[in-house]
Amino acid sequence: MNGSVKYKTEIEIKILAPSLEVLLRDNLGIMNDILKKGGCDKAGHFDCQMCTEISTDNATDLLIDFLSDTLSLTYMQKILFCNVYFAELSENSISALLYGKCLGGFDERIRGVSYLGTHVKRNEGNVWESHVIFDM
Numbered sequence: 019m020n021g022s023v024k025y026k027t028e029i030e031i032k033i034l035a036p037s038l039e040v041l042l043r044d045n046l047g048i049m050n051d052i053l054k055k056g057g058c059d060k061a062g063h064f065d066c067q068m069c070t071e072i073s074t075d076n077a078t079d080l081l082i083d084f085l086s087d088t089l090s091l092t093y094m095q096k097i098l099f100c101n102v103y104f105a106e107l108s109e110n111s112i113s114a115l116l117y118g119k120c121l122g123g124f125d126e127r128i129r130g131v132s133y134l135g136t137h138v139k140r141n142e143g144n145v146w147e148s149h150v151i152f153d154m
Contacts, residue, residue, distance in 0.1 A: 022048060028132065029152045034145055038077065039107055041138070041146040042084055049085055050098055052152065053124045058100035064117040066097045072112045077138040081148060084112055085131045096120065129153040 022031040031048050035041035050058050070087050074080045088099050097118035106113035132151040141147050 020044060020048070022052070027154055029128075029154060030135075031148075031150050031152070033148045033150075035148075036145060038109065038146055039104055041148055042081065042104075042107075042112075043102060045081060045085060045148060045150055046088060046099070046102060049089065049128065049152065050100060052126050052128060053092065054098055054121055055125050057098045057121055058119075063119070064101065065120045066095060066099075066118040068095070068097075068099070068116045068118070070112065070114050070116060074110050077109045078136060080110055080112060081138050081150065082131050082133060082136055084114075085150065088116060089128060089131065091116065092118075126154065 020033050022029055029052060031045065033041055033044045035044055047058065068091050072080060072083045072087065074083055092099060095118065098121050099116040099118040101117040103115045104112065105115065130153045132153050135151045136149060138148045
Protein backbone atom coordinates (compact mmCIF):
# COMPACT_ATOMS: atom_id res chain seq x y z
CA MET A 19 0.00 0.00 0.00
CA ASN A 20 1.37 3.40 -0.99
CA GLY A 21 0.07 6.62 0.47
CA SER A 22 0.76 9.98 2.01
CA VAL A 23 -0.28 11.87 5.13
CA LYS A 24 -0.04 15.68 5.26
CA TYR A 25 0.67 17.66 8.41
CA LYS A 26 1.18 21.42 8.69
CA THR A 27 4.96 21.25 8.37
CA GLU A 28 5.58 17.87 6.78
CA ILE A 29 4.25 15.19 4.47
CA GLU A 30 4.92 11.52 5.15
CA ILE A 31 4.85 8.95 2.38
CA LYS A 32 5.04 5.18 2.60
CA ILE A 33 5.90 3.01 -0.38
CA LEU A 34 6.00 -0.76 -0.90
CA ALA A 35 7.83 -1.97 -4.01
CA PRO A 36 9.18 -5.22 -5.46
CA SER A 37 12.62 -3.73 -6.20
CA LEU A 38 14.86 -0.85 -5.17
CA GLU A 39 14.47 0.68 -8.63
CA VAL A 40 10.67 0.73 -8.36
CA LEU A 41 10.94 2.11 -4.81
CA LEU A 42 13.10 5.03 -6.01
CA ARG A 43 10.83 5.72 -9.00
CA ASP A 44 7.67 5.65 -6.88
CA ASN A 45 9.15 8.00 -4.28
CA LEU A 46 10.23 10.38 -7.05
CA GLY A 47 6.76 10.21 -8.58
CA ILE A 48 5.01 11.05 -5.32
CA MET A 49 7.49 13.87 -4.61
CA ASN A 50 6.73 15.28 -8.07
CA ASP A 51 2.99 14.99 -7.47
CA ILE A 52 3.38 16.97 -4.23
CA LEU A 53 5.32 19.67 -6.07
CA LYS A 54 2.90 19.86 -9.01
CA LYS A 55 -0.28 17.76 -8.93
CA GLY A 56 -0.45 15.85 -12.23
CA GLY A 57 2.69 17.61 -13.52
CA CYS A 58 4.15 14.38 -14.89
CA ASP A 59 0.90 12.79 -16.06
CA LYS A 60 1.34 13.82 -19.69
CA ALA A 61 5.11 13.76 -20.04
CA GLY A 62 5.22 13.07 -23.79
CA HIS A 63 8.50 14.91 -24.29
CA PHE A 64 11.25 16.14 -22.02
CA ASP A 65 12.91 19.55 -22.06
CA CYS A 66 15.96 18.70 -19.97
CA GLN A 67 18.32 15.85 -19.14
CA MET A 68 20.56 15.89 -16.06
CA CYS A 69 22.97 13.34 -14.60
CA THR A 70 23.23 12.40 -10.94
CA GLU A 71 25.72 10.15 -9.17
CA ILE A 72 25.38 9.18 -5.54
CA SER A 73 27.40 6.92 -3.23
CA THR A 74 26.30 6.21 0.34
CA ASP A 75 26.64 3.62 3.10
CA ASN A 76 23.08 2.28 2.97
CA ALA A 77 19.76 2.29 1.11
CA THR A 78 18.14 4.87 3.43
CA ASP A 79 20.85 7.45 2.78
CA LEU A 80 20.73 6.56 -0.92
CA LEU A 81 17.00 7.37 -1.12
CA ILE A 82 17.37 10.58 0.91
CA ASP A 83 20.31 11.77 -1.20
CA PHE A 84 18.56 10.83 -4.48
CA LEU A 85 15.41 12.72 -3.57
CA SER A 86 17.37 15.67 -2.13
CA ASP A 87 19.61 15.97 -5.19
CA THR A 88 16.62 15.74 -7.53
CA LEU A 89 14.73 18.32 -5.46
CA SER A 90 17.72 20.70 -5.63
CA LEU A 91 17.95 20.27 -9.41
CA THR A 92 14.19 20.82 -9.65
CA TYR A 93 14.43 24.20 -7.95
CA MET A 94 17.65 25.29 -9.66
CA GLN A 95 16.45 24.37 -13.16
CA LYS A 96 12.71 25.05 -12.58
CA ILE A 97 12.14 21.61 -14.08
CA LEU A 98 10.04 18.70 -12.84
CA PHE A 99 12.05 15.50 -13.34
CA CYS A 100 9.39 13.01 -14.39
CA ASN A 101 11.53 10.09 -15.53
CA VAL A 102 14.77 8.45 -14.49
CA TYR A 103 17.07 5.95 -16.18
CA PHE A 104 19.38 4.10 -13.82
CA ALA A 105 22.66 3.29 -15.57
CA GLU A 106 23.91 1.84 -12.27
CA LEU A 107 21.93 1.01 -9.15
CA SER A 108 22.81 -0.82 -5.95
CA GLU A 109 21.86 -0.40 -2.29
CA ASN A 110 24.58 2.22 -1.89
CA SER A 111 25.17 3.79 -5.29
CA ILE A 112 23.31 5.39 -8.17
CA SER A 113 24.36 6.65 -11.55
CA ALA A 114 21.28 7.97 -13.31
CA LEU A 115 19.90 10.26 -15.97
CA LEU A 116 16.95 12.42 -14.97
CA TYR A 117 14.52 13.64 -17.62
CA GLY A 118 12.44 16.71 -16.91
CA LYS A 119 9.97 19.14 -18.31
CA CYS A 120 9.45 22.84 -17.78
CA LEU A 121 6.47 23.96 -15.75
CA GLY A 122 4.88 27.30 -15.06
CA GLY A 123 5.37 26.88 -11.32
CA PHE A 124 4.78 24.55 -8.41
CA ASP A 125 1.71 23.86 -6.26
CA GLU A 126 3.70 23.20 -3.08
CA ARG A 127 7.22 23.90 -1.88
CA ILE A 128 9.21 21.09 -0.26
CA ARG A 129 12.02 22.45 1.91
CA GLY A 130 13.82 19.13 2.14
CA VAL A 131 13.86 15.42 2.88
CA SER A 132 14.12 14.75 6.61
CA TYR A 133 16.75 12.36 7.96
CA LEU A 134 14.64 11.93 11.11
CA GLY A 135 12.06 9.21 10.58
CA THR A 136 12.97 8.42 6.99
CA HIS A 137 14.01 4.82 6.40
CA VAL A 138 14.29 2.07 3.78
CA LYS A 139 14.28 -1.66 4.44
CA ARG A 140 13.37 -5.01 2.95
CA ASN A 141 10.64 -6.77 4.90
CA GLU A 142 10.20 -10.48 5.64
CA GLY A 143 8.51 -10.99 2.26
CA ASN A 144 11.53 -9.47 0.47
CA VAL A 145 9.47 -6.38 -0.41
CA TRP A 146 11.15 -2.98 -0.26
CA GLU A 147 9.55 -0.49 2.13
CA SER A 148 10.23 3.20 2.52
CA HIS A 149 8.95 5.82 4.88
CA VAL A 150 9.92 9.33 3.79
CA ILE A 151 9.20 12.63 5.51
CA PHE A 152 9.26 15.82 3.44
CA ASP A 153 9.69 19.08 5.35
CA MET A 154 7.28 21.67 4.01
